[in-house]
Amino acid sequence: MEHKNFIGALNWRYATKQFDTAKKVSKKDLNELLESARLSASSFGLQPWKFVVVEDKKTREKLREVGFGQPQITDASHLIVLCSIRDVDGKYIRKYIENIAKIRGISADMLKGFEDTMIGFSKQLGKQAMLEWAKKQTYIALGTLLSACALKKIDASPMEGFNPVEFDKILGLEKLGLASAVLCAVGYRSEKDENAKYKKVRFDMKDIVIKK
Amino acid sequence: MEHKNFIGALNWRYATKQFDTAKKVSKKDLNELLESARLSASSFGLQPWKFVVVEDKKTREKLREVGFGQPQITDASHLIVLCSIRDVDGKYIRKYIENIAKIRGISADMLKGFEDTMIGFSKQLGKQAMLEWAKKQTYIALGTLLSACALKKIDASPMEGFNPVEFDKILGLEKLGLASAVLCAVGYRSEKDENAKYKKVRFDMKDIVIKK
Numbered sequence: 001m002e003h004k005n006f007i008g009a010l011n012w013r014y015a016t017k018q019f020d021t022a023k024k025v026s027k028k029d030l031n032e033l034l035e036s037a038r039l040s041a042s043s044f045g046l047q048p049w050k051f052v053v054v055e056d057k058k059t060r061e062k063l064r065e066v067g068f069g070q071p072q073i074t075d076a077s078h079l080i081v082l083c084s085i086r087d088v089d090g091k092y093i094r095k096y097i098e099n100i101a102k103i104r105g106i107s108a109d110m111l112k113g114f115e116d117t118m119i120g121f122s123k124q125l126g127k128q129a130m131l132e133w134a135k136k137q138t139y140i141a142l143g144t145l146l147s148a149c150a151l152k153k154i155d156a157s158p159m160e161g162f163n164p165v166e167f168d169k170i171l172g173l174e175k176l177g178l179a180s181a182v183l184c185a186v187g188y189r190s191e192k193d194e195n196a197k198y199k200k201v202r203f204d205m206k207d208i209v210i211k212k
Numbered sequence: 213m214e215h216k217n218f219i220g221a222l223n224w225r226y227a228t229k230q231f232d233t234a235k236k237v238s239k240k241d242l243n244e245l246l247e248s249a250r251l252s253a254s255s256f257g258l259q260p261w262k263f264v265v266v267e268d269k270k271t272r273e274k275l276r277e278v279g280f281g282q283p284q285i286t287d288a289s290h291l292i293v294l295c296s297i298r299d300v301d302g303k304y305i306r307k308y309i310e311n312i313a314k315i316r317g318i319s320a321d322m323l324k325g326f327e328d329t330m331i332g333f334s335k336q337l338g339k340q341a342m343l344e345w346a347k348k349q350t351y352i353a354l355g356t357l358l359s360a361c362a363l364k365k366i367d368a369s370p371m372e373g374f375n376p377v378e379f380d381k382i383l384g385l386e387k388l389g390l391a392s393a394v395l396c397a398v399g400y401r402s403e404k405d406e407n408a409k410y411k412k413v414r415f416d417m418k419d420i421v422i423k424k
Contacts, residue, residue: 006244006248006359006360006363007244007247007248007251010248010251010252010356011251013253015253015257031417032218032219034417034421035219035417036218036219036222038414038415038417038420038421039219039222039223039412039414040222040355040358041225041227041354041355041358041370043370043372045227045413047414047415047420049420050420050421050422051420051421051422052421052422052423052424053421053422053423053424054424055423055424056424059424096413099413099415100413103411103412103413104410104411104413132344135348136347136348136351136394137351139348139349139351139352139355140351140352140354140355140358140370141355142253142352142355143252143253143351143352143353143354143355143356143357143358143359144222144355144358144359145355146252146253146352146355146356147218147355147356147359147360148218148359151218158253158255158352160255171424176422182348198316199315199316200251200315201257201308201311201312201315201316202250202251202259203250203259203308203311205243205246205247205250208250208259208261208262208263209246209250209262209263209264209265210262210263210264210265210388211264211265211267212264212265212266212267212268212271212383
């Protein structure tokens with residue numbers, strides 16, 4: 001990833017509204033973007049997410065209809081639907097524990113205390129609050145993904161404006177135990193996108209940082 | 213920011229548990245970290261966050277007591293408390309609109325439609341759901357901040373394990389209209405931190421990416 005200056009990259013990026021429909025993100029680049037999301041931090045390291053990459057034209061047309069008609073959904077190179085695990089329960093936590101044991105070459109029994117802590121946390125929050133928690137973790141992955149896009153000079157449009165119930169239906173997510181949390185269209189800006197010319201708007205540092 | 217390879221940087225980072233208490237993040241580096249968070253994406257560009265940087269030793273000792281005693285709270289160079297705006301209401305939205313108008317040199321009246329959309333969104337969700345929404349946006353900023361840390365080879369420990377009610381009291385956040393959302397301690401790892409040696413655990417790409 002060539003962009004040495006991260007602040008410069010973040011200033012370069014903007015929420016792209018019009019994509020160049022002729023330009024595709026290469027397979028190699030797409031894999032790097034997904035790899036950055038995969039490596040994101042999450043609470044307990046639980047990674048309560050999956051990433052659905054939609055390229056199929058017809059599917060994207062259907063999604064656009066329940067996504068406030070936003071053209072980025074169909075026109076970007078790829079649409080990434082960042083999904084959260086609906087039920088981070090004992091079974092899911094067990095899968096994670098086994099993954100740790102395998103990667104670190106230790107016995108899952110050695111992780112019993114950690115497993116119990118996570119199970120207790122999940123039970124205490126309850127299913128609905130756990131899904132909200134999972135979505136927050138998924139937003140960390142979004143932040144990492146947008147950072148990767150900016151560093152690679154790949155344009156992106158993060159979107160919350162869509163009907164998640166309909167998205168879940170069209171993509172068959174519920175039966176996979178997933179809930180669509182937030183979208184990120186990736187690709188390359190159209191030369192016609194006026195939004196690229198607007199000055200970035202952020203509150204001043206002095207208004208958002210408090211030192212104690 | 214020197215680390216050219218973002219994937220490499222993400223693989224380098226880990227949730228640091230033991231910080232070197234003698235090593236401080238320079239003022240220049242800290243500003244760059246905060247600048248990355250400031251430049252983060254958010255829905256509507258509303259930036260419903262503020263960042264409280266705690267350096268004071270006594271304050272951090274108090275916070276640690278209501279933060280499950282986690283040593284990162286006191287031992288890292290700086291503790292950043294990422295806070296969300298408690299009430300993204302018409303008044304807050306107006307401030308944002310005026311900020312856009314000022315930066316882009318246009319009249320706030322030209323943004324009336326955009327302002328009304330945001331006010332409608334806020335009213336429809338209601339105060340409690342809006343705070344949850346604001347926290348999600350704050351997690352994007354966390355993702356950006358962790359990316360910046362990794363690129364700068366500054367260690368970080370994101371933490372959800374703390375009592376937010378007590379944090380808000382100690383830091384006087386409620387009267388500022390803020391709610392503590394998530395913590396990020398930044399600094400440099402201690403040579404004694406065994407966690408640095410563990411292999412990173414992530415699910416395989418094939419298990420978390422679905423192509424459509």
